[in-house]
Amino acid sequence: MRFVITGKNLDVTEGLRTAVESKLGRLEKYFVGDTQVNVTLSVEKERQKIEVTIPVKGRIIRSEQVSSDMYVSIDLVEEIIERQLRKYKTKLISKNRDNTDFQQAFIDNDYDQENEEVVISRVKHFDIKPMYPEDACVQMDLLQHDFFVFCNAETGDVNVVYKRKGGTFGLIEPSR
Numbered sequence: 001m002r003f004v005i006t007g008k009n010l011d012v013t014e015g016l017r018t019a020v021e022s023k024l025g026r027l028e029k030y031f032v033g034d035t036q037v038n039v040t041l042s043v044e045k046e047r048q049k050i051e052v053t054i055p056v057k058g059r060i061i062r063s064e065q066v067s068s069d070m071y072v073s074i075d076l077v078e079e080i081i082e083r084q085l086r087k088y089k090t091k092l093i094s095k096n097r098d099n100t101d102f103q104q105a106f107i108d109n110d111y112d113q114e115n116e117e118v119v120i121s122r123v124k125h126f127d128i129k130p131m132y133p134e135d136a137c138v139q140m141d142l143l144q145h146d147f148f149v150f151c152n153a154e155t156g157d158v159n160v161v162y163k164r165k166g167g168t169f170g171l172i173e174p175s176r
Helices: 014-029 070-094 104-108 133-143
Strands: 002-008 036-044 047-056 059-067 147-152 158-163 169-172
Touching (some): 059 070, 133 147, 133 158
């Protein structure tokens, strides 16, 4: 595995680099040798944050963890990614997808699949009305939701607005 470690508002010390490489190096048993792991360490006030992104065959394995101690954040992010990998492996096998990014031992191993099945418990139907993204944000706030699906009045495409950390909004548009 190749680690690309960067710091925001933080100097990446040799101790931090060693902790990241040793903890996330445990994930090497899942991936082939040339897999790149992008790690960003940052400090915002008293929040120690680690973001890990691992691109694999058109998908991204990603986790972000925050705590008051960077080493705790590193431990947490490794556990989350390992859990995500087990879920992703189930999808790979069930759909016979390309799994060349992963080691065969990981694919062959039968992990305990307790409570990892996705269950859709409710389906909602609603009319999608044309509106501008700013109006969709207002509607989302009125409904007290974290996201809102709407038809963009300018483009005619289905878009999604969502709340981001820090109180800002995001817009998801289909690519052309």
